[in-house]
Amino acid sequence: MPLDASPLNSLGLPKAPSETRVVVAMSGGVDSSVVAAMLKEEGYDVVGVTLQLYDHGAALAKKGACCAGLDIHDARRVADEMGFPHYVLDYENIFREAVIDEFADSYLGGATPVPCIRCNERVKFKDLLQTARDLDADCMATGHYIQRKTGAAGAELHRAADANRDQSYFLFSTTQEQLDFLRFPLGHLPSKDDTRRLAARYGLSVADKPDSQDICFVPNGDYASVIEKLRPGAAEPGEIVDPAGRVLGQHRGVIHYTIGQRRGLGIGGLSDPLYVVKLDVENRRVVVGPKSMLxxxxxxxxxxxxxxxxxxxxxxxxxxxxxxxxxxxxxxxxxxxxxxxxxxxxxxxxxxxxxxxxxxxxxxxxxxxxxxxxxxxxxx
The missing domain is CATH 2.40.30.10 (Translation factors)
Incomplete structure (x- = not known):
């Protein structure tokens, strides 16, 4: 290290924390709240940003989903408690065009999409990251459970220390340029219990808040009802057939089925269990067969x-x-x-x-x- 080089701070930047601006992507949950509180306590210039992603009117009373209603309120309250500025950005149109529309179209095409990956790729790590740069931030931090390490060729992405919380599957599309700017302060923690202990130590109002389980715009995991609202007429009935084309029953819409599904086929009475092995969208057919075909x-x-x-x-x-x-x-x-x-x-x-x-x-x-x-x- 050259004699005039500044020592690196905990985020790997050659500045004092007080001179380092960090935009924290705050969903209103315990993870991102702890990240913001942790960095504030370390003396960083923290700015909290929350994205309002969908259906603001209906979301005001909805619990357990990120980036809407009560969660925006929780993020703002944490910022007030810790004493740093907090902004809410209306990204409803961007989110609908970049994530929700593709989600619906993919299901209609017989695919099984993962909208959380597209949200990270097209909204949080694209538009929000650009907003962080516009705010003159030195980096952006999130509450994701994944690790960023410095290797011989630069920043590397690594799995979280807690395998049960690892979110690498949902972050694979993070580009090298984004990785250079991003930080994941929770990735090294042994377990989620450690995060909640930190939340309690900081006195955060969200310390005991339950984790969100569902995709934010899909209440109770009911994908089909969401798609029917987005694409009226999508749930047209059709036939359930075996690989040879023999009709075994009727279904209420291809969007209600996924590859590998066994339960809820409505074709009982057969000697061997059958699984969905193909979705023939064009002919509105659900093809079922033995497990070996999967x-x-x-x-x-x-x-x-x-x-x-x-x-x-x-x-x-x-x-x-x-x-x-x-x-x-x-x-x-x-x-x-x-x-x-x-x-x-x-x-x-x-x-x-x-x-x-x-x-x-x-x-x-x-x-x-x-x-x-x-x-x-x-x-x-």
Whole structure:
């Protein structure tokens, strides 16, 4: 280190905390509130920003979802308690166009979308991050459970210390440029209990607030009802058929089904359990078959965001681990680039229930680093 270089602060920047402006993305939950309080206590110039993302009128009385109604109030109250400025930005139109519309169209196309990833990619880490720059911030901090570490080639993305809270699946599309500006102060904590203890120590009013479970604009996990409101007439009935096309029953709309689904098919009385193996949107058919038909070894992936030190296409194959569902552990795989943004993923052990619209996230098979990921784009 040169003699005139300033020591790095806890956010890895060569400034005193008091001279370092941090915009904290505040959802109103305990995680982002603790981040803001922690940085304020350390002496940083903290600015809290909350995005109002959807349906302000209906959201005022809604609990347990980020970026709406009571949660905006909670974020503002934490800012008042800790003594830093707080702003609410109306992003309803951006959120609807960038996230909700695609969510509905993907379901209508027979895919299983992950809107939280698109929200991080297209709203929080794009527009909000630009707002942070406009506010002359040195970095933006969030309450996500993921780690940012400095490697030989720059900032790297790593899984959270608490595997049960790790949110890497939802953050794979974070670009290198965004990663340089972002900070994740909770990623190293051993458990969520530690976060709540910090919230209690700071005396935050949200210390005991429950975690949100649902997608923010999908109350009670009822995807179909949301899509029917967004796209009237979407739930047209049709046939449930076996792989040979024999009709086994009727359904009330393809949007009510997902690949791998077993319950709620309404075709009891058969000797072996059947699963949804294909959604034929064009013919309004739900195809069901034995569990063995769900096994997938080869997965086409596109819109790849690569976070490796080397060029993605510099190798013919990358031996990595991949995750194709947020709730499943990474599986060993070989990643074969087709272009800078497309690849074929070969799983060493077949995976069940792989669906178009889901993410495929790339991991170091022997460590914690995330190498990005892409989107599964057709019936795998």
């Amino acid at each position: 096994a997938t070894r080869t997965i086409p992936v596109r819109e790849i965001n690569w976070l490796g030190d080397e060029s993605f296409t510099s190798r013919k194959e990358w031996p990595l681990s991949v995750k194709v569902r947020s709730t499943r552990p990474p599986r060993e795989a070989v990643l074969r680039p087709i272009s800078d943004t497309e690849a074929e993923v070969e799983l060493l052990t077949p995976e069940e229930g792989v669906s178009a619209g889901q993410a495929c996230v790339f991991y170091d098979p022997e460590g914690t680093r995330i190498f990005g990921g892409g989107w599964i784009w057709r019936g795998a």
